[in-house]
Amino acid sequence: MARYLLRRLLQSLLLLALVSVIAFAILHLAPGGPLAQFVATGDLGTEDVDRLMKQYGLDRPLPIQYLDWAGSIATGDWGNSYRDQLPVLKKIGMHVGPTLELMVSSTLLAMFIGGMIGILGAVRRYSFFDHLATIGAMVALSIPTFWFGLAVIYVFSVNLGWLPAGNRETIGDGSFIDRLQHLVAPCIVLALVSTAVWSRYMRSSMLDVVNQDYIRTAKSKGVPAMQILLRHALRNALLPMITITGLHVSTLLSGALVTETVFTWPGMGRLFLDSVSNRDYPVVMGMLMFTACMVLLGSLVADLLYSVADPRIKGASK
Amino acid sequence: MSTVQTVPLVPPRRSLAERYPALRRFLRHRAALLGVGIVLFMTLLSFVGPLLMPFNATDTDIRARLAVPFAGPHVLGTDPLGRDVLARLMYAGRISLAVGFAATALSVVVGVLVGLVAGFYRGAIGAALMRFVDAMLCFPTIFLLLAVAALIEPSVTSIVLLIALASWMEVARVVEGQIRSLRERDFALAAESLGASDSRIMFRELLPNAVAPIVVAATLNIAHAILAESYISFLGFGIQPPTPSWGNMLENAQSYLTNAPWLAIVPGLAITLTVTSFNFIGDGLRDALDAKLDR
Numbered sequence: 001m002a003r004y005l006l007r008r009l010l011q012s013l014l015l016l017a018l019v020s021v022i023a024f025a026i027l028h029l030a031p032g033g034p035l036a037q038f039v040a041t042g043d044l045g046t047e048d049v050d051r052l053m054k055q056y057g058l059d060r061p062l063p064i065q066y067l068d069w070a071g072s073i074a075t076g077d078w079g080n081s082y083r084d085q086l087p088v089l090k091k092i093g094m095h096v097g098p099t100l101e102l103m104v105s106s107t108l109l110a111m112f113i114g115g116m117i118g119i120l121g122a123v124r125r126y127s128f129f130d131h132l133a134t135i136g137a138m139v140a141l142s143i144p145t146f147w148f149g150l151a152v153i154y155v156f157s158v159n160l161g162w163l164p165a166g167n168r169e170t171i172g173d174g175s176f177i178d179r180l181q182h183l184v185a186p187c188i189v190l191a192l193v194s195t196a197v198w199s200r201y202m203r204s205s206m207l208d209v210v211n212q213d214y215i216r217t218a219k220s221k222g223v224p225a226m227q228i229l230l231r232h233a234l235r236n237a238l239l240p241m242i243t244i245t246g247l248h249v250s251t252l253l254s255g256a257l258v259t260e261t262v263f264t265w266p267g268m269g270r271l272f273l274d275s276v277s278n279r280d281y282p283v284v285m286g287m288l289m290f291t292a293c294m295v296l297l298g299s300l301v302a303d304l305l306y307s308v309a310d311p312r313i314k315g316a317s318k
Numbered sequence: 319m320s321t322v323q324t325v326p327l328v329p330p331r332r333s334l335a336e337r338y339p340a341l342r343r344f345l346r347h348r349a350a351l352l353g354v355g356i357v358l359f360m361t362l363l364s365f366v367g368p369l370l371m372p373f374n375a376t377d378t379d380i381r382a383r384l385a386v387p388f389a390g391p392h393v394l395g396t397d398p399l400g401r402d403v404l405a406r407l408m409y410a411g412r413i414s415l416a417v418g419f420a421a422t423a424l425s426v427v428v429g430v431l432v433g434l435v436a437g438f439y440r441g442a443i444g445a446a447l448m449r450f451v452d453a454m455l456c457f458p459t460i461f462l463l464l465a466v467a468a469l470i471e472p473s474v475t476s477i478v479l480l481i482a483l484a485s486w487m488e489v490a491r492v493v494e495g496q497i498r499s500l501r502e503r504d505f506a507l508a509a510e511s512l513g514a515s516d517s518r519i520m521f522r523e524l525l526p527n528a529v530a531p532i533v534v535a536a537t538l539n540i541a542h543a544i545l546a547e548s549y550i551s552f553l554g555f556g557i558q559p560p561t562p563s564w565g566n567m568l569e570n571a572q573s574y575l576t577n578a579p580w581l582a583i584v585p586g587l588a589i590t591l592t593v594t595s596f597n598f599i600g601d602g603l604r605d606a607l608d609a610k611l612d613r
Contacts, residue, residue: 018453026466135349138601142541142593144548147568147586154575154582254460258549262572272461273553276468284465292456 008303012296019296020073023288024066027281073289079282081275088286091271098168099267102259103252105187107245110194115241117195118202119234122210133199140196145255149189149262156185166264186263190255194248201244205237212236239310246302250295343606350602353595360592364411373402374409376560387580395580398570403584410562411588417478417563418544424482425543426536429489430525436490437497438520448494451487459484460549467555477556481546485539492535496528530607537600541593548589564589 053059057068072079078088117137121130157165163185164170170178209215210233218228257269264270268287275283334341344350368374372391378399387395387403394404436447454462462484470476500506501524509523544564550556551565559566564585571582 015449015453015456018449019456022450022453023457026462027469138349138597139590139594142545142597143590144545144552144565144568144586144593146549146552147582147589150568150572150575150582150586153572154579158576250455250458253458257458257460257464258553261553273464276464276555279468284468288457288461288465291458291461295456295458 004307005304008300012300016293016296017070019292020070020289021066023285023292024069027285027288028062028065069285078286078289081283082280083275083278083283088282091283092268092286092290095266095268095271097267098265099253099256099260099269101183102186102190102256102265102267105183106191107194107248107252109187109191110198111241111245113191114195114198115202117199119206119229119237121199121203122206123229125207130203133203137196137200140192143192145189145193145258146262148192149186149259152185152189153262166262168266186259186265189262190252190259193251193255197244197248197251198241201241202237205240206233209233209237239306242305242309243302246298246300246305249298253291253294340606344602347598347602347605349598350606353598353602356591356595357599360411360588360595361415364408364415367408368405368412371402371405371408373405377401377405387584394584395578397581398574398578403580406562406567407564407584407588410564410567410585413474413557413561414544414547414564414589415592417474417481417547417557418540420478421481421485421543421546422536422539424478425486425539426489426532428482429486429535430493430532432486433490433493433495434497434520434525437494438501438516438524440498444494447490451490451494454487459546463546463550464553464555467550472555472558474557474561477547477550480550481543484546485542489532489535489539492531493528496531497524500524500527534600534604534607537596537603541596541600544589544593544596 050059057065060068069079076089078092080087081091117133121133124130152163153165156163164182165185168179168182170182215228215232218232223232253268256267257272259265260267260269261273268291271283272287274280275287336342378401379396394402394407396402397406432447432451436444436451438444463480466480466483467477470480497520506519506523509519514523547556547563548565548568551563552568554566554569557563557566559569567585568582571578571585574581
C-alpha cells in the first residue's frame with residue numbers, strides 16, 4: 001500500500017513538472033508576449049518597454065526564465081500580479097473559497113439527484129423512465145452551461161422573482177439565508193452536467209453489481225428487496241463512483257468558470273477571465289498551474305480512496 | 319454435412335442494410351437517426367437558407383429594433399440593432415458548423431498520428447507521448463482555451479487551431495489503446511515477420527482496423543468543438559463581431575433577457591439541438607460499429 005502510494009505520488013509530481021513546462025511554453029511562445037498590449041496601445045515608448053522587460057526578467061533566454069519561474073513556484077513564491085502587484089497565491093486564495101463552495105455544493109446535489117436517477121434506471125431497466133433518463137442525460141451533456149444559466153435566470157429571477165440573478169450575497173446583508181439564496185441558482189446550473197454523468201455511471205455500476213453472486217445469495221435467503229438494494233447493492237455500486245468524482249474535477253472547474261461569469265460569482269473563474277483580459281501573465285500562469293494541481297489531486301485522491309475502500313486493489317497493485 | 323445445397327448462380331438482391339450489419343444496427347437506433355436528420359436540417363438551413371432570405375446577417379433596420387418573433391417580416395425577430403435573427407442564425411451556423419468540422423478534422427489528424435506512434439513504439443517514445451497527453455488533459459478545457467485565446471489574434475482560422483489544440487488528446491488516447499492491442503494480433507505479427515516496414519504496418523495494417531473507434535471519437539469531438547466555440551465566443555474571446563457565430567450571438571443576450579428573451583433562446587436552441595444530435599449519432603455509431611455486442 002505504501003509503495004503504491006509513493007509510486008502514484010511520484011507519477012503525479014512528474015506530471016506536474018510536465019504541466020508546468022507546457023503552461024510556460026504556451027504563454028511565452030504565443031505571439032505577443034506579456035508586454036504586447038503596452039506596445040500595441042503606444043502607451044509606452046521603446047525605452048520604457050525595454051526597462052519593463054529587464055524589470056520582469058523577460059529579456060533572458062526562455063529556459064532560464066522557466067527554471068527561475070519553476071524554482072520560485074516550488075518554493076511558494078508565485079510572483080506578483082502585473083495589475084495590482086498583489087502576490088498571485090494571495091489573489092488565488094481570495095477567490096478559491098467561492099469556487100469551492102460552488103463545486104462542492106453542486107457535486108453533492110449531482111450525487112444525490114444523479115444517484116437516484118441512476119438507481120431507478122437500473123432497477124427499472126428499459127422502462128419508460130430509464131429511456132427518458134438516458135435521453136435526458138444526453139441532452140443535459142449537450143446544453144451550453146451559460147445558456148442553461150440564462151434560462152434559470154430568466155425563469156426564476158426575471159419571471160418568478162424567486163432567486164437573485166447574480167452575486168454571492170446582497171451587499172450589506174450577507175447572512176446565511178441570503179448567501180444560501182444566492183447559491184441555489186448557480187449550484188443547480190453547475191450541477192446539470194455532473195448529474196447527467198452521475199446518473200449514467202450510477203446506472204451501469206448498479207447493473208454490474210445486481211448480477212453479482214452475493215446479490216443472488218441475499219435474494220435466495222429471503223432478504224427484503226429494499227434491504228438488498230440499499231445494504232448490498234448500493235454500497236458496492238458506490239465504490240466505482242469515487243473514481244468518477246475524482247476524475248470530474250476538470251469538467252467541474254470549466255463549468256465553474258462559465259457559471260461564475262453568468263452569475264457574477266466572485267470565484268476563480270472570474271479572476272481567470274479578468275486576468276486573461278488584462279494579460280496579467282503571472283496570474284494566468286499561476287491559475288493554470290493551480291487548476292492543473294486541483295485536477296491532478298482529484299485523480300490522485302480518487303485512486304487512493306478507491307484502493308483503501310476496495311481491498312482487491314491492494315493485491316492487484318505491485 | 320453431406321446434403322448438397324443448390325446455390326443460386328445469381329445472388330439474390332439484398333438491400334444495403336442487409337449487406338452491412340453495422341448500417342442495419344445504426345438504422346435501428348432511432349435517436350441517432352433523428353440526430354442525422356437534425357444535423358442535415360441545420361446544415362441546409364445554414365448553407366442554403368441564406369439564399370432564400372430577404373435579409374442578410376449585417377443589415378441593420380433601426381425602425382425594426384428588437385422586433386418580436388412571429389410578427390411581421392422578421393420571423394425570429396430582430397436584435398438591438400434591427401438585424402434579422404433568423405438570417406444571423408443561418409450565417410452564424412455556417413461559421414459554427416465549419417469551425418466544429420474543421421477543428422475536429424485537425425484534432426483527429428493530430429490525435430491519430432500521436433496515438434499511432436505511441437501505440438506502435440511502446441517503450442520510451444510511447445510513454446513520453448502519452449505522458450504529454452496526460453499533462454495536456456490536466457488543464458481544464460476552458461481555462462486552456464481562454465489562456466491561449468487571449469494571446470492570439472482572434473479569427474476563424476485561429477479559433478479552429480485553438481479548439482483543435484485543446485481537443486486532440488481524447489482521440490490520441492483512443493487510438494493508442496486500440497493500436498497497442500491490435501499490434502499483438504496475429505495479422506500484425508505476420509506483417510512484421512514478412513518484413514513490412516513500420517509505416518506500412520502502422521498505416522496499412524493497424525490503422526484500418528482502428529477506424530471504428532476513431533469515427534465514434536470524431537463524431538463526439540464535433541459536439542465538443544461546437545460547444546467549445548460557443549463557450550469562448552460567449553466569453554468574448556472567440557469569433558469576433560460583426561461575423562456572427564452561435565456563441566457570439568449569445569454574448570449580449572444576457573442584458574436583453576427581460577425585454578428580448580428570443581435573443582438568447584434562438585441561438586442557444588440551435589447549439590443544443592446540434593450538439594445533442596452529434597452526441598446521439600456518436601452513441602448510435604458506437605452501438606453499430608461495436609461488433610462485439612452483435613449476435
